[in-house]
Amino acid sequence: MTTMTPLSARSIAAEIEAGRLSPQAALDQCQRAIAEHEEEIRVFSCLAKDWQPGSGPLSGVAIGVKDIFDTYDLPTSYGSPIYEGHQPVVDSALVTMLRQAGATIAGKTVTTEFAWFEPGPTRNPHNLEYSPGGSSSGSAAGVAAGFFPAAVGTQTGGSIVRPAAFCGVAGYKPSYRLFPSIGMKHFSQLLDTIGFFAAQVADAAFVAAACSGRDLSVDERNTAPPRIGVYRSSIDHLMEGEMVDALEVLAKQAEESGAVVAEVSPVPEVEAARQAHAPIQDFEAAATLADERRRHPLQLSDRLRDHLNAAARITPQTYDDARRIANRGRKASRDLFENCDVLLTASAPGVAPKTLASTGDSSFNRLWTLLGLPCVNVPGLTANNGLPLGAQIIAPFGQDKQALQAAHWLETVIRQKRLD
Amino acid sequence: MTTMTPLSARSIAAEIEAGRLSPQAALDQCQRAIAEHEEEIRVFSCLAKDWQPGSGPLSGVAIGVKDIFDTYDLPTSYGSPIYEGHQPVVDSALVTMLRQAGATIAGKTVTTEFAWFEPGPTRNPHNLEYSPGGSSSGSAAGVAAGFFPAAVGTQTGGSIVRPAAFCGVAGYKPSYRLFPSIGMKHFSQLLDTIGFFAAQVADAAFVAAACSGRDLSVDERNTAPPRIGVYRSSIDHLMEGEMVDALEVLAKQAEESGAVVAEVSPVPEVEAARQAHAPIQDFEAAATLADERRRHPLQLSDRLRDHLNAAARITPQTYDDARRIANRGRKASRDLFENCDVLLTASAPGVAPKTLASTGDSSFNRLWTLLGLPCVNVPGLTANNGLPLGAQIIAPFGQDKQALQAAHWLETVIRQKRLD
Numbered sequence: 001m002t003t004m005t006p007l008s009a010r011s012i013a014a015e016i017e018a019g020r021l022s023p024q025a026a027l028d029q030c031q032r033a034i035a036e037h038e039e040e041i042r043v044f045s046c047l048a049k050d051w052q053p054g055s056g057p058l059s060g061v062a063i064g065v066k067d068i069f070d071t072y073d074l075p076t077s078y079g080s081p082i083y084e085g086h087q088p089v090v091d092s093a094l095v096t097m098l099r100q101a102g103a104t105i106a107g108k109t110v111t112t113e114f115a116w117f118e119p120g121p122t123r124n125p126h127n128l129e130y131s132p133g134g135s136s137s138g139s140a141a142g143v144a145a146g147f148f149p150a151a152v153g154t155q156t157g158g159s160i161v162r163p164a165a166f167c168g169v170a171g172y173k174p175s176y177r178l179f180p181s182i183g184m185k186h187f188s189q190l191l192d193t194i195g196f197f198a199a200q201v202a203d204a205a206f207v208a209a210a211c212s213g214r215d216l217s218v219d220e221r222n223t224a225p226p227r228i229g230v231y232r233s234s235i236d237h238l239m240e241g242e243m244v245d246a247l248e249v250l251a252k253q254a255e256e257s258g259a260v261v262a263e264v265s266p267v268p269e270v271e272a273a274r275q276a277h278a279p280i281q282d283f284e285a286a287a288t289l290a291d292e293r294r295r296h297p298l299q300l301s302d303r304l305r306d307h308l309n310a311a312a313r314i315t316p317q318t319y320d321d322a323r324r325i326a327n328r329g330r331k332a333s334r335d336l337f338e339n340c341d342v343l344l345t346a347s348a349p350g351v352a353p354k355t356l357a358s359t360g361d362s363s364f365n366r367l368w369t370l371l372g373l374p375c376v377n378v379p380g381l382t383a384n385n386g387l388p389l390g391a392q393i394i395a396p397f398g399q400d401k402q403a404l405q406a407a408h409w410l411e412t413v414i415r416q417k418r419l420d
Numbered sequence: 421m422t423t424m425t426p427l428s429a430r431s432i433a434a435e436i437e438a439g440r441l442s443p444q445a446a447l448d449q450c451q452r453a454i455a456e457h458e459e460e461i462r463v464f465s466c467l468a469k470d471w472q473p474g475s476g477p478l479s480g481v482a483i484g485v486k487d488i489f490d491t492y493d494l495p496t497s498y499g500s501p502i503y504e505g506h507q508p509v510v511d512s513a514l515v516t517m518l519r520q521a522g523a524t525i526a527g528k529t530v531t532t533e534f535a536w537f538e539p540g541p542t543r544n545p546h547n548l549e550y551s552p553g554g555s556s557s558g559s560a561a562g563v564a565a566g567f568f569p570a571a572v573g574t575q576t577g578g579s580i581v582r583p584a585a586f587c588g589v590a591g592y593k594p595s596y597r598l599f600p601s602i603g604m605k606h607f608s609q610l611l612d613t614i615g616f617f618a619a620q621v622a623d624a625a626f627v628a629a630a631c632s633g634r635d636l637s638v639d640e641r642n643t644a645p646p647r648i649g650v651y652r653s654s655i656d657h658l659m660e661g662e663m664v665d666a667l668e669v670l671a672k673q674a675e676e677s678g679a680v681v682a683e684v685s686p687v688p689e690v691e692a693a694r695q696a697h698a699p700i701q702d703f704e705a706a707a708t709l710a711d712e713r714r715r716h717p718l719q720l721s722d723r724l725r726d727h728l729n730a731a732a733r734i735t736p737q738t739y740d741d742a743r744r745i746a747n748r749g750r751k752a753s754r755d756l757f758e759n760c761d762v763l764l765t766a767s768a769p770g771v772a773p774k775t776l777a778s779t780g781d782s783s784f785n786r787l788w789t790l791l792g793l794p795c796v797n798v799p800g801l802t803a804n805n806g807l808p809l810g811a812q813i814i815a816p817f818g819q820d821k822q823a824l825q826a827a828h829w830l831e832t833v834i835r836q837k838r839l840d
Contacts, residue, residue, distance in 0.1 A: 072711060086509055089502070090711040097710065180707045182606055189600065214736045287600045290516040291492060316634045320818075398740075 165390020512603025585810020693749025
């Protein structure tokens with residue numbers, strides 16, 4: 001067990017603004033943590049050599065960039081030997097947005113192969129024998145280890161919320177296409193969603209707001225208790241006992257702290273949409289990685305090659321049907337929020353799996369990715385073995401600030417109760 | 421005036437299937453036309469050296485690929501000096517689909533700068549003093565000149581239907597995201613749509629069906645006369661006199677040939693959506709080309725640089741509002757088809773402009789691109805100066821086959837009436 005601590009992006013920015021910290025000193029702090037622990041955690045596929053602070057709201061804030069985003073000054077290999085040493089001509093849109101806000105790109109972080117399931121070398125900072133989750137493995141682990149205060153990643157199934165949960169940090173998956181996917185390597189265009197990791201929810205909101213100019217910041221003072229719907233669904237039996245208990249206690253604590261908490265029953269069209277995720281993802285992945293499969297099959301992992309070979313047999317009719325089912329689910333998802341602001345579910349079945357060969361189960365994330373709804377992993381819960389457990393907050397489409405505010409409020413409740 | 425003739429992809433495939441033509445001989449025919457006329461038409465940004473026939477339904481069919489699509493074996497420069505000599509690692513999804521269907525990539529065709537307005541060197545095969553239209557300039561001109569029987573392009577405003585109209589060939593802009601945009605250089609992700617050029621409508625349908633496995637083929641025998649709605653809109657005053665007359669005659673001829681023809685009045689939410697195109701396109705372009713603007717401003721054309729500088733000041737709020745207006749327009753667009761199968765409008769205000777400095781006006785295309793509806797340019801009409809005029813057929817979202825069948829039927833009517 002190491003003694004790494006996540007760094008708050010908001011605190012760093014506030015210290016710099018107040019003149020108590022220089023941007024360079026803020027970056028130096030990150031570089032020291034990396035020098036000390038990178039060998040054991042293995043966060044980076046490529047560490048940037050030259051760390052210069054920029055100017056803007058993110059000056060002095062180092063950002064880990066999942067190696068699925070193009071960078072003009074760092075090789076980008078999408079977790080695949082096919083792209084070993086590949087050097088893009090320009091930055092992805094998100095990376096330019098971060099640079100323009102003054103952020104320093106710390107380096108490219110380990111992703112699973114093409115952001116699917118074949119893991120990279122990253123280990124969980126809370127316990128090196130455990131998975132950090134995936135596919136945004138390095139981004140989540142790097143924030144948890146204090147290598148950088150924030151990071152960016154992508155989610156096609158559960159690749160932001162799940163690793164955030166396993167690593168005990170905040171993970172924010174925005175509404176579908178709130179952030180541009182230009183210059184990222186796609187797996188499934190209709191599902192791939194860009195998002196953020198940070199120490200706490202308000203830090204993730206701060207970085208997302210700073211680089212986009214969107215009204216996403218969470219205000220400490222004005223956050224009223226939300227109306228929380230505890231979502232009971234057909235997959236609840238997948239939760240481990242500790243997760244069931246933790247969510248129950250959390251709902252009770254939220255109620256004690258002023259939230260309105262009620263159960264929300266499944267909406268049939270929403271539950272039906274679960275089955276649409278796989279055919280959409282796989283049909284699109286077969287097209288997206290068609291040339292890699294055609295010309296470089298032996299440089300794909302066995303499981304991805306087998307998966308794509310099967311995916312290439314999915315018919316357009318099956319895909320179109322799945323899209324219709326997904327669209328019906330999206331429309332019906334509004335009914336989930338009739339009597340609540342946000343839903344509360346597990347971020348994952350339980351803690352991280354005790355293996356580096358699997359990045360865990362995305363069952364609690366795929367549906368929400370498909371529906372395009374904003375999701376936030378709320379950190380702070382802990383299992384008996386000391387590993388983090390994640391609670392997931394979900395809001396209606398486009399209501400990202402509502403998701404972030406409710407998640408921040410809940411995070412504060414967890415912290416208060418821990419201190420009590 | 422030259423004597424180039426478009427080649428029918430369907431006829432080539434049928435001749436090959438019947439054993440009367442070898443795939444290599446079909447390709448040789450194209451190469452002869454290129455050798456004779458490329459110097460004056462200027463279709464290619466890069467001509468492929470090695471033309472090998474593949475195997476599959478498109479064996480022997482040469483395809484021009486707009487230089488906005490990545491190709492692993494040909495440099496891809498997106499019409500911009502920033503990418504001069506740029507060599508992508510893998511093919512775009514569409515190019516792999518074409519290769520897997522047996523097509524031969526003839527080369528990369530001239531695009532305007534990043535598929536926006538700054539023209540390339542291509543000239544109109546019908547008269548070299550006139551624009552071929554844009555942004556898919558080389559793809560449209562190359563089909564018209566008989567350099568290849570089919571080509572692929574993209575449309576963000578009117579970049580397929582308009583050059584097809586100006587060059588007198590069929591242009592098919594599919595429903596939004598029917599074909600994957602993976603590996604193309606985006607300008608506006610929410611608008612960029614991939615499509616096809618060919619000699620006649622049935623040829624475009626044949627190529628689209630062959631590479632996608634979708635049921636898009638147009639059957640000569642079973643095409644019944646469609647119910648045609650003549651769309652009267654707020655921009656009809658932009659049409660030149662000859663275009664107004666040509667559409668009127670065409671509607672009459674369609675009626676005489678058995679179609680039900682009636683006027684369709686504007687739907688307010690649809691007309692309101694016209695104003696949403698510019699903020700969506702420009703806000704997204706500012707993000708899409710952010711790094712090019714940041715690090716290579718002097719390698720952008722003056723008008724694109726100025727345009728992007730202004731675009732970068734559009735607020736997320738303005739963009740979000742425009743997306744809401746567009747969504748309302750999409751929903752309301754169903755009402756247009758209450759009493760008809762397809763709409764008939766002009767493809768452009770008139771014939772191609774007599775200049776190589778402008779690619780013409782996309783006013784008759786932008787709304788339909790924004791709404792995501794399938795559009796087809798029907799070739800065959802001619803102005804008094806001998807240049808082509810284009811009629812546009814529009815169908816409901818997802819009803820691509822309906823659009824292609826109606827367009828094919830109308831094209832047959834035009835041909836019959838010419839012969840009469």
